[in-house]
Amino acid sequence: MVSRDRWRPILIYLGAAMILVWSAGPFVWQFSTSFQNDRALTEAAPAFWPSPATLEHYANVFFVKKFQLYVVNSIIVAGITTILCLIVGALAAFSLSRLDIKGRFGVLGIILSVSMFPQIAVVGPLYLIASNMGLLDTYMGLVITYLALGLPLVTWVLFGYFDTLPREIDEAARMDGITTLGLLVRIIIPMSLPGIVTTGLLAFIAAWNEFMFALAFTSTIEHQTIPVGIANFTNLYYVPWGDIAAASVVVTVPLIVLVLFFQRHIIEGLTQGAVKE
Amino acid sequence: MGLSLPLAAGPSVGAGWRRIKLPLTAWLLLLPVFVSLGSVSVYPILNGVWLSLTNTSLVTQENDFVGLANYTALLGDEAFWNAWRHTMVFTFVSTSLETILGLGMALLLFEPFIGRSVVRAAMLVPWAMPTVVTSKMFGWLFDGQYGLVNYLLRSAGLISENINWLGSVDHALGTIIVADVWKTTPFMALMLLAGLQTVPRSLTEAARMDGARAWKTFWFVRLPLLIPTLLIAGMFRALDAFRVFDLVYVLTGGGPADSTETLSTLSYKILFSTLQFGYGSALSTAMFLTETLIAVGFGVFIVRQLRRQ
Numbered sequence: 001m002v003s004r005d006r007w008r009p010i011l012i013y014l015g016a017a018m019i020l021v022w023s024a025g026p027f028v029w030q031f032s033t034s035f036q037n038d039r040a041l042t043e044a045a046p047a048f049w050p051s052p053a054t055l056e057h058y059a060n061v062f063f064v065k066k067f068q069l070y071v072v073n074s075i076i077v078a079g080i081t082t083i084l085c086l087i088v089g090a091l092a093a094f095s096l097s098r099l100d101i102k103g104r105f106g107v108l109g110i111i112l113s114v115s116m117f118p119q120i121a122v123v124g125p126l127y128l129i130a131s132n133m134g135l136l137d138t139y140m141g142l143v144i145t146y147l148a149l150g151l152p153l154v155t156w157v158l159f160g161y162f163d164t165l166p167r168e169i170d171e172a173a174r175m176d177g178i179t180t181l182g183l184l185v186r187i188i189i190p191m192s193l194p195g196i197v198t199t200g201l202l203a204f205i206a207a208w209n210e211f212m213f214a215l216a217f218t219s220t221i222e223h224q225t226i227p228v229g230i231a232n233f234t235n236l237y238y239v240p241w242g243d244i245a246a247a248s249v250v251v252t253v254p255l256i257v258l259v260l261f262f263q264r265h266i267i268e269g270l271t272q273g274a275v276k277e
Numbered sequence: 278m279g280l281s282l283p284l285a286a287g288p289s290v291g292a293g294w295r296r297i298k299l300p301l302t303a304w305l306l307l308l309p310v311f312v313s314l315g316s317v318s319v320y321p322i323l324n325g326v327w328l329s330l331t332n333t334s335l336v337t338q339e340n341d342f343v344g345l346a347n348y349t350a351l352l353g354d355e356a357f358w359n360a361w362r363h364t365m366v367f368t369f370v371s372t373s374l375e376t377i378l379g380l381g382m383a384l385l386l387f388e389p390f391i392g393r394s395v396v397r398a399a400m401l402v403p404w405a406m407p408t409v410v411t412s413k414m415f416g417w418l419f420d421g422q423y424g425l426v427n428y429l430l431r432s433a434g435l436i437s438e439n440i441n442w443l444g445s446v447d448h449a450l451g452t453i454i455v456a457d458v459w460k461t462t463p464f465m466a467l468m469l470l471a472g473l474q475t476v477p478r479s480l481t482e483a484a485r486m487d488g489a490r491a492w493k494t495f496w497f498v499r500l501p502l503l504i505p506t507l508l509i510a511g512m513f514r515a516l517d518a519f520r521v522f523d524l525v526y527v528l529t530g531g532g533p534a535d536s537t538e539t540l541s542t543l544s545y546k547i548l549f550s551t552l553q554f555g556y557g558s559a560l561s562t563a564m565f566l567t568e569t570l571i572a573v574g575f576g577v578f579i580v581r582q583l584r585r586q
Contacts, residue, residue, distance in 0.1 A: 015385045016396050023399040023463050027406065029425060030414050042423050092310040099303035111310060114318045118520040118568050120541045121561040124548045125321035125328060148317030151310055180302055209407035211523045212541075216549055227409035231527050241417045248410045259405040263398050267467050 027252065034058070034245035041242055057246035067247055069221050070229035074251075077139055077225055078207035081146040085203040086196060088147070089154035094184045096155075097162040098170060108159060115152035123216050130217060137219050145213050150203040157202065157269045161195030162188055198265035201258060208255070226251050322565060328558035335552035347559035357560065359535055360543040363450060367539060368518040371457045376511050378458065379465030380503075384495070386466065387473050400463035408460065412527035415456040419443055446536040449529050453537055456524055461517070465510055472506030473499065505582050512575035516568055540564050 033041065034057050035050040061067045092111070096104045126145065127136070135141035165188060173187050189196065211227040218224045230251070233244050259266060332343045351357050386397060403411070418425050421441035430436045442452045476499050484494040522541040525531060531538035531546070540560065548557035 009390070012385060012388050012390050015381075016390060016392065019382055019385065019463075020396050020399050022459070023396075023402055026414055026418060026459065027402055029418065033417065046423065046425055046428055088309040088313060091306040095303045095306035099306070100300050101303045101307075102300075107307070111314065113572075114314045116516050116568060116572055117318055117322060118541070118561065118564050120520060120522065120544045121325050121558075121565040122318060122321045123545070124554055124558055124561060125324035126317065127548070128328075128554065129321065129324075144313075145317055148313045151313055155310060205405060209409075211407070211409050211526075212545070215526075216545075227407050227523075230407075230409050230413060233413075239416075239420075241420070241423075244413045245417065248414060252406050252410055255405045255407075256402055259401045260398050263401055266401065267397070267471070 027256075030245045030248050033242060034249045036242065038242055057240075057242040058250075060240070060243045061246045061250065065229075065233065065243065065247075066221065067229060067250065070224060070226045071251070073139070073223055074208055074225040077142045077146065078204050080139070080143050081150060081207040082200050082204040084143065084147050085150040085154045086158075086200050089151055089158050089199070089203075090184065090189065090196070092151075092155045093158035093162050094188060097159050098183070098188070099180070108156065111155055112152050115149075119149070119212055123213060126213075127216055136217055137223050139223060141217050142214060142223070142225070145217070146207040146210060149210065149213075150206050153206070154199050154203050157199045158192075158195065160269070161192040161199070165191055194265055195269065198262055198269045201262055201266065202269065205255060205259075208251075325558045325565075326562050328554055329562045331555045333553075333555040333558075335554060343555070347556050348563070350556065351559050351563065356535070356538070356543060357540075360538045360540045363537060364519060364521070364539045364541075367450065367454060367457075367521060368515055371454050371461075371518050372511060372515045374454070374458050375462045375465045375514055376507065378462045379469055379510075380507070382462065382466035383469035383473055386470050397467070400467060403460045403462075404464045406460070408523035409527050411456060411460050412524050415452070415459070416443065416528055419452050419455075443529055444533055446534055449533060449537045453521075453524050453528055456528065457518065457521065460524075461514060465514060468510045469503065469506060472503050472510075476502045505579060508575060508579045508582060512572065512579070515571055515575070519568060519571060520564065 029048075032048055032050060035053045035055070036047075037050075037052070037054045037056060040047065040050065095101060096108055101107060130136050130141045135144070169187060169191070170183060173183050178186065208225075209227060210225070211231065214225045214228045215231070218228060221229075226247075230244065230247050233240060233247065329347055330342060330344060332339050332341055332346070382400070386393060406414075419427075419442035421427070421439055421444055424439075424442070426442070427436070427439045431439070440448060442448045480498050480502075481494050484498050489497070520541050521539055522545065525537055525539050525542045526545070529537045531542045541564070544557055544561045544564065547553050547560060551557075
């Protein structure tokens with residue numbers, strides 16, 4: 001027993017270190033790669049510390065590959081998607097949580113089940129529709145698609161947040177003669193602001209990272225998003241691993257900062273479905 | 278508009294208002310979600326079912342009803358069965374690995390230790406990263422010539438020569454599975470951790486008092502209570518793994534020699550490279566039906582488990 005108790009913390013810290021290396025290690029390596037010159041990257045024994053450290057890959061990414069254009073496209077598409085997702089999702093979640101809906105969990109289940117559709121089964125027909133409506137290679141085509149992809153999760157998570165607010169608030173507000181929409185806009189939303197920010201972040205990440213629809217629906221750098229840009233990163237004679245690493249760092253670091261900042265809320269928001277009875 | 282409803286109204290009038298006006302408002306607020314999901318998810322799926330019964334092709338510009346011809350062609354298509362096998366292997370192996378590793382990580386994170394929040398935060402990194410970036414990152418780590426993995430294995434004496442991980446028929450699918458496990462296990466762990474936290478401490482304490490060893494407490498107390506969470510998390514992972522696209526498309530494009538082709542990448546190629554929208558829709562509709570079967574299968578298990586408790 002005594003020896004077991006002595007070993008236990010050591011095993012726990014060993015395991016924790018392994019999880020840390022496993023989770024963060026590959027990206028740390030990518031980070032280091034982005035500062036090494038091509039010669040160092042093709043050395044027989046790779047080095048962790050860049051020597052000499054160089055910014056040439058970052059220069060390539062922005063000056064040669066015009067990566068900032070993809071970044072702007074992604075910010076526009078993901079930004080508009082997030083705002084629309086929050087508005088539409090909040091209306092629905094509010095209705096399901098606060099108003100007189102018969103079979104609210106049935107409705108919620110239907111909305112959630114849509115998120116299980118394989119996207120490949122949607123992309124073909126949607127391509128034809130978008131083509132007929134002139135929405136191919138536009139921001140609008142992507143935003144409309146991403147809105148529908150994001151809504152099930154956004155509605156579900158917002159419903160979870162709204163439903164934790166006590167009902168007495170509604171009744172008190174109604175006593176003061178507030179309208180239904182007023183209840184949502186002036187009371188429910190301000191009271192669940194952290195939840196809304198977190199949900200918005202989830203919607204943003206989903207749109208920022210989406211690849212297949214962006215690949216199918218956009219064809220020029222005017223509207224292609226970051227994932228398509230990175231997937232197409234190839235040079236004629238060799239794979240530009242350094243440039244790819246630099247681009248990866250540029251698009252991932254902001255996400256990681258945001259996620260770390262909101263981590264507690266994200267974990268709560270995303271896991272509520274799995275643990276609720 | 279019927280959007281305003283003072284509850285102060287008398288009970289009889291109020292009841293009447295409630296019944297007629299409020300549901301209308303409620304459904305009106307739900308309308309945008311239904312319009313969005315209906316037009317971008319439900320309608321295209323149904324449209325896809327219709328397309329799968331036609332010989333629609335953007336090359337020949339044909340558009341005729343052909344009945345089940347696409348489906349019979351599919352059943353005789355070796356490329357389809359090839360992709361089907363890879364998808365099944367990928368789904369089964371990656372979901373199992375992710376569940377087992379995720380459970381291990383969750384149990385470890387459940388123990389209090391200094392720096393736990395740092396570890397938990399780091400675990401969100403793989404989840405937040407765009408899958409395309411993950412793919413490129415693993416492409417570099419597993420590069421056949423200069424990749425870190427080859428170097429480490431060589432230094433450890435486990436291999437004598439570099440392995441062309443993504444370029445050889447024997448290793449490519451396994452490498453993609455490793456990338457998927459990397460990306461999704463941490464999140465699985467966080468889900469399971471949330472589940473573990475709902476197991477009442479009094480139960481595990483009682484087991485410990487009775488002299489149960491740690492693994493027995495786990496096996497007889499925690500695991501049974503965790504099973505619903507495991508099933509739900511497993512279902513979401515399996516459904517997600519079944520439609521894997523980004524990793525395969527970016528890492529290998531289905532190669533070498535079609536050894537990593539999955540149903541999603543095959544569908545995508547049939548749709549957007551050969552432009553056979555009829556045949557491609559038959560394949561993607563078949564995938565949709567399989568996904569539904571997986572979901573229903575898990576659903577039955579989950580309901581049964583919840584009833585038992």
